[in-house]
Amino acid sequence: MAQRRIRNMEEFAAVSGISRPTVSKYFNDPDSVRATTRKKIETALEEHDYHPNVFAMNQNRRRTKNIGVVVPNLADPFFSEIARRVELACIEAGYSPILLSSHGNPEMERDNLTSLRSLKAAGVLLAPFGRLSEKDLVKTFEADFPLVLFDANISGVGQAFVGTNNTQSIDLMVEYLCRSGEPPCFFEMKFPTNPNAKKRRTAYIESMERHGQKPHIFQANGKGWNFEEIGRDEGGRLLAENVFPTNTVLCSNDRLAIGMLSAAYGLGMRVGQTAGCHIRIAGHDDHPFSKFTCPPLTTIAQDYEAIANRAVHTLFGVLETEENLRDRQETLFEGRLIMRDSA
Incomplete structure (x- = not known):
């Protein structure tokens, strides 16, 4: 017969025949109970393979x-x-x-x-x-x-x-962009502050290769959390130099994308996929302001x-x-x- 699983200190006290206060006292300080009681408790611990939750014990003591x-x-x-x-x-x-x-x-x-x-x-x-x-x-x-x-x-x-499953989310975006127009380039920070950025770059490369497309990665110089400013300055520089081999850019996050939208406006470039547009820009995160940009930003919504x-x-x-x-x-x-x- 399978050994019964002990879920908490009350159950352990019941099966070991030792009072709950004594068991609790032992776990707080083993030397605070008599040697014979301590041995009995330790034998029961080994027999029932019970490991108390230290966090719950601390919670009970602090009552915070x-x-x-x-x-x-x-x-x-x-x-x-x-x-x-x-x-x-x-x-x-x-x-x-x-x-x-x-x-x-x-x-x-x-x-x-x-x-x-x-x-x-x-x-x-x-x-x-x-x-x-x-x-x-x-x-x-x-x-x-x-x-x-x-x-x-x-x-x-x-x-x-x-x-968030960045592999799934980036693949979803890459698939959509490839299906609806030219395949995307990827725009990111050279020195990202968030570890999700690296996962998204890797996911972009893998997804492009699955779709039979060549990945194109462009990195922005700049550090810190001023993503919109970096996206505007560095994204604007890349747009002005006409370095993107396709007319579609997937930004690592929405804040970089918002900055690039501003740069495109300053350069007189129309963003979108209707006739007369110069470039498509997409992001990731569904930033609270992304629906209010001009034009509204295509993105991936994380389930906040x-x-x-x-x-x-x-x-x-x-x-x-x-x-x-x-x-x-x-x-x-x-x-x-x-x-x-x-x-």
Whole structure:
């Protein structure tokens, strides 16, 4: 007969014949119980293969309802929108969100986690900088607090990651652009600040090759979070030099695309796919302003609500039960093509 799975401390206390307070006392400090009791508990632990959820124990001791939410830059409307949805989900579940921005600075991400540690947050939802984040520091934080990553992933860090399937979403856009006109070139930053950028470039190359097309990648010089300015200046330079071999440009994100739309307007170039248009421009993310550009931007919509809800409810699952996630969970939601006038 299969061994019964012990789900929480109450069940372990019942099957081991030891009182719940004594079991809890042991897990808080093994030396605080008598040697004979300690041996009995350790024998029962081995027999029933029970591993207590340290996070739930800490939660019970602190009785905090604070949830830390850390994003790279709240000035970016993408992160402000997804953070808003995370906040609402936390409030609806009875938690108090503490929203912190790292202002585009990985060092401030470290400071934000340090602040949440001192505030004894019950758990944290982190949209990290990816390779620019201090992985060892985040791992140390994870050892003491439940941590769920969203938007950008750090391999092997956190109890779970929730984001968008960039391979699927970029392939969806490339397929549409190839089907509806000339195949797209790809415009990105030379020094991207978000790890999703690299995944999107790789996905673009793979998708173009699947469609029997040659990839063409163009990179913008510039660093930081002023994507619209970089897209306008660098995209405008490339448009003026007439370097794109096709009349279609897929930008790595909507903010670069918005900048390129501005540059095209300044150069007197009509954007779209109707007669008389010079170039098609598309983006990715469904930026909150993308529907109001001129012309409205064709893009990929990320499922903000699904990402926010899955991230917070995964974190709540760790907090509100005494059951650890046996394996790190990764959930990727598919993007949705939004066809507008720019492509």
